[in-house]
Amino acid sequence: MIDTVAIEKKWKDYWFNNNIFAFKKGDKNYTIDTPPPTVSGKMHVGHAFSYPQQDFIARYKRMKGYNVFYPWGFDDNGLPTEKFVEKERKVTIDNTPLKDYIEICREVSRESEKGLYQAWYDTGISADFKNYIDTSSDFSIKISQEMFLDLVAKKRAYRDEAPYITCPTCRTAISQIEMKDAIISTELVYINFNGIEIATTRPEMLGACVAIFVNPDDERFKKFVGTTVNVPVYGYPVKVMSDPSIDMEFGTGAEMLCTFGDQHDLELWKKYGIKARIILKNNRINDGSVIINMPIKDARKKIIDELQSKNYIIKIEKIKHSVNTHERCGTPIEIGISKQWYIKDLDIKNELIEFGNKIEWVPGHMKTRYDNWVTGLKWDWCISRQRYFGVPFPVWYCDNCGEIILAGNEELPVDPRLDNKKRKCEKCGSDNIVPETDVMDTWATSSLSPTLYLKHINQMDLYPMDSRFQGHDIITSWAFTTILRSYLHYGEIPWRKIVISGNVYDPFGQKMSKSKGNIVEPRAIIENYGADALRYWASTTMQGENIKLREQDLMRGRKTVIKLENSLKLIMMLANNKKPGNTIPEFPVNRWITTKMERTIKEVTEYMENNEIMKARISLDKFFWNEYCDNYLEMIKNESSKDDRRDETLSTAFSVFENILKMYSPIMPFITEELFHQANPSFSGSIGLEPYPEFDGQMIYNEENEVDYIIGVIDKIRNLKSQMKLSMAAPLDILKLHGDAKIIQKYDYILEGMMHINSMEIINSEDTYIEN
Numbered sequence: 001m002i003d004t005v006a007i008e009k010k011w012k013d014y015w016f017n018n019n020i021f022a023f024k025k026g027d028k029n030y031t032i033d034t035p036p037p038t039v040s041g042k043m044h045v046g047h048a049f050s051y052p053q054q055d056f057i058a059r060y061k062r063m064k065g066y067n068v069f070y071p072w073g074f075d076d077n078g079l080p081t082e083k084f085v086e087k088e089r090k091v092t093i094d095n096t097p098l099k100d101y102i103e104i105c106r107e108v109s110r111e112s113e114k115g116l117y118q119a120w121y122d123t124g125i126s127a128d129f130k131n132y133i134d135t136s137s138d139f140s141i142k143i144s145q146e147m148f149l150d151l152v153a154k155k156r157a158y159r160d161e162a163p164y165i166t167c168p169t170c171r172t173a174i175s176q177i178e179m180k181d182a183i184i185s186t187e188l189v190y191i192n193f194n195g196i197e198i199a200t201t202r203p204e205m206l207g208a209c210v211a212i213f214v215n216p217d218d219e220r221f222k223k224f225v226g227t228t229v230n231v232p233v234y235g236y237p238v239k240v241m242s243d244p245s246i247d248m249e250f251g252t253g254a255e256m257l258c259t260f261g262d263q264h265d266l267e268l269w270k271k272y273g274i275k276a277r278i279i280l281k282n283n284r285i286n287d288g289s290v291i292i293n294m295p296i297k298d299a300r301k302k303i304i305d306e307l308q309s310k311n312y313i314i315k316i317e318k319i320k321h322s323v324n325t326h327e328r329c330g331t332p333i334e335i336g337i338s339k340q341w342y343i344k345d346l347d348i349k350n351e352l353i354e355f356g357n358k359i360e361w362v363p364g365h366m367k368t369r370y371d372n373w374v375t376g377l378k379w380d381w382c383i384s385r386q387r388y389f390g391v392p393f394p395v396w397y398c399d400n401c402g403e404i405i406l407a408g409n410e411e412l413p414v415d416p417r418l419d420n421k422k423r424k425c426e427k428c429g430s431d432n433i434v435p436e437t438d439v440m441d442t443w444a445t446s447s448l449s450p451t452l453y454l455k456h457i458n459q460m461d462l463y464p465m466d467s468r469f470q471g472h473d474i475i476t477s478w479a480f481t482t483i484l485r486s487y488l489h490y491g492e493i494p495w496r497k498i499v500i501s502g503n504v505y506d507p508f509g510q511k512m513s514k515s516k517g518n519i520v521e522p523r524a525i526i527e528n529y530g531a532d533a534l535r536y537w538a539s540t541t542m543q544g545e546n547i548k549l550r551e552q553d554l555m556r557g558r559k560t561v562i563k564l565e566n567s568l569k570l571i572m573m574l575a576n577n578k579k580p581g582n583t584i585p586e587f588p589v590n591r592w593i594t595t596k597m598e599r600t601i602k603e604v605t606e607y608m609e610n611n612e613i614m615k616a617r618i619s620l621d622k623f624f625w626n627e628y629c630d631n632y633l634e635m636i637k638n639e640s641s642k643d644d645r646r647d648e649t650l651s652t653a654f655s656v657f658e659n660i661l662k663m664y665s666p667i668m669p670f671i672t673e674e675l676f677h678q679a680n681p682s683f684s685g686s687i688g689l690e691p692y693p694e695f696d697g698q699m700i701y702n703e704e705n706e707v708d709y710i711i712g713v714i715d716k717i718r719n720l721k722s723q724m725k726l727s728m729a730a731p732l733d734i735l736k737l738h739g740d741a742k743i744i745q746k747y748d749y750i751l752e753g754m755m756h757i758n759s760m761e762i763i764n765s766e767d768t769y770i771e772n
């Protein structure tokens, strides 16, 4: 029984210890922008599906002669890591001083990275694991801060007091990138607004009402438009206005505009330039009279009681309703007003779409998601977070005149929250300086991954990178923000190509994700089936297609590993454990398999060049299982004992087998490395650095059709034997074979030897069949 655990350990250590995958820059380089996994839980089979898809190409490119830069990194700053650490260590910022909190986050993420690192390493990823980056390291913070200052200088990063999206649970600003639509059960409250009836799901925002809106075509309300009504309970007047965006079918057809109940409120507020009434701050409501500093849920109950006691409520309906939520925790978002840092991007939508067009998208249709996202952007990118473990803004403020004070590049990395240096305002001379306490959105740093990776090895001249690989779930976040940053900093695309993988779903149809915890770890699969089988499964979809874990693919992968091993055993046995030297094939069967191999090399290479891994693997499987094993090896079992053909046949068998190993090696690197070394005991390198087989048109031979024909005949004899319930090795006495007599006679020795036919009558005929 093959010991895949031992084989895998041997080779991954060999690759690591011998720096097989370290990058050595040369004339022909290939650079990969690897997704740095967030440190927010354990590795799962979703990763074991998507990362091998990039590794297939990294390994393939190396064999095609490229110096491949395949870096490794962890994304360990920001909200996902904080939440993970808070759960692991049961700490919160409320019970831990900031300095200690940051230290604990750092410590837990470094610890967790060891496990993650091992898990990725075990799947045979050929990244340069010795030189990885962390987005929370001083190195990354410095670059992230430098790039932020670059955006300030370019007037692309700005601070503004404006509406912003906030998550009440995570108690931070978030951006449009982190929002997700969800259907929730809620109550629709019908309120008599002193003459006009409105319906709202946000009654607690009544004290922030600044207008009533109706549809201009709604006959029921035409007479109200332009008049004013008093807000129930609060008693101040608001105008009744009209806008075509109001849905006449929802509720009563009239709605209150509050600052801000939802995104639509914000849009109307901006469109009509209405004055705001802000009662929601830090996720609590304070209207100064009825609701004093209450959480949203309590405030809702309080105002409904108040409205009911004064007979303003007409009815309350239970409804299901679509809301924007924070994708990390599922809490409906709120919109407040406060000072936040933004990256200005709404004015460059066309340029960003144009940039998207300059990049090759694989598969092509995934670009639509990017286009739709850019077109639908409604907010500049809010990058400040009221959190703690993240890249600090290198910024202070003068408490006297409000001047923004920026760190000098030579001071970076700097954490203004912990920095004791005395500073003075250059504008007013005050030394009353306060630090920015917010940190940056984690995407503000991971969007710089091409810069981080290339600066880490001091090779910025390799910008733009060749390829980005990532899941489709993060096109609107990671892909979008990376393209945006590249445009703003360099006026250049970040990579020439972006390859999008599908997602692995759990049995309930949810995307598997570390932070959700709905995961299957790869470890048990690797122990039972081997990492090669797991990687084989990763090659069973088209790019971008989603998948569930399928046992039959793991089994098929495992069987392929065993079949490769058994094939080598057989040819080693036929060759008495001595691999013969190379020869040019002369005999028809050797020419036939060589021809089939050349055709396979051509096809597989074309597919690999197009990132069509599944098609490449299917083509290779067909060649290996059907042509090489089922037919060629069966045919040569006898042939190889004949002196005149022996050397040539064994030489062909070996060289074709080695090409099969080479073509499988990007997908199944462990078994192919093992068998390549077994076949070549004096070889001291890695199959992963061997040249990929090259198509050679001169090795396409005419005998192909004849042997194809003979294989058709063999299949008929196989069928006959099955019908007769005979084993394939059982002798068959007399056979009347109708068919192309010339070809059959030329190859009769193969038919007789392979199918154990004692005697055979050949009858020339147009149709091929057996008379028995």
Ligand SMILES: Nc1ncnc2c1ncn2[C@@H]1O[C@H](COP(=O)(O)OP(=O)(O)OP(=O)(O)O)[C@@H](O)[C@H]1O
Pocket: 035, 036, 037, 038, 039, 040, 045, 046, 047, 049, 050, 080, 469, 470, 471, 472, 473, 474, 501, 502, 503, 504, 505, 511, 512, 513, 514, 515, 516
């Ligand atoms: N279920 C999945 N199937 C396929 N690829 C995935 C899956 N989950 C994550 N990936 C890919 O792995 C890479 C790293 O993702 P990440 O570390 O954010 O994983 P995650 O499990 O989604 O984590 P989190 O839950 O913290 O968001 C990305 O390219 C992402 O598209």
